[in-house]
Amino acid sequence: MPDKEKMAELLGRPLTSAEDSNFDLYLDIAVGRLSNLLCFSFDTAGGARTFPSRDGYRTVYVDPFTATTSVTVNGEARTDYAKKQNDAYNGSWFNSIEFDEPLCGERVELNATWGFGATLPGDLALLLAALFAVNEAEVSDVKSKKIEDFSVTYRDDTKLDQVADQHKDTIVKYAVCQRAIRHGLVRPVYSL
Incomplete structure (x- = not known):
């Protein structure tokens, strides 16, 4: 899993003071969310x-x-x-x-x-970083806007839904949820 330096590199910005002081907690939360999205464990215990x-x-x-x-x-x-x-x-x-x-x-x-060995694949590491950042992210509630005749549409999805939508190609690439269909039970490709 990424350390503080690698996480800052993945985010493209320095860690906030809250992210820095709560790094292990935020990383555990992000790994748990990623595990739920992809339907497999990131636990490396033998x-x-x-x-x-x-x-x-x-x-x-x-x-x-x-x-x-x-x-x-x-x-x-x-x-x-x-x-x-x-x-x-x-x-x-x-x-x-x-x-x-x-x-x-x-x-x-x-x-x-x-586990994946020494490092996570790059696209999966970026998704993990995006999930890590959700703890601090301020995401605009505006989904669309129009200038003439002024129109605004507000989002009805969560920050996690937005991250999942932005990274849906990576989720589909790694998720085993749909592949592991058993006895007619179908789980969604991604849900948080």
Whole structure:
């Protein structure tokens, strides 16, 4: 995660006194919001995590990781899988496991080195910075205005909605919410 210096660089401005003195709290809040947006954990603590498989699919979407230690399906060790970053087999980090054969609702336990590695991808770091700044941001309530015949439209969305809208391409790129559809339950691509 970014430190104070990197966060200021991402924001394109110095940290405010409140951001500086509450940095860890604001960063934790931003990481929690980002985790909710993307439907995965940013926790880098080691150990095994369990993920459900989707009926009839070979791919299981998991939290970001850089290396695997072991993979088990319903307690049975497996080696018939490939690590993938979305649909790519090569990457510095991965977010899915693709098995040779489809699964049918089994529990997949993955023991891995969790996280994105040394640094977050640039676009994801910018989104995190925008979520960090929401704690201090003063966003205009004016959505549109017109000069002749004077017209003003006020926003009816929140600061978080505005950030999500501004970064929707990044959210769609990384979010596993839609990819992890289980038994007809569809979660929105982004919601705060």
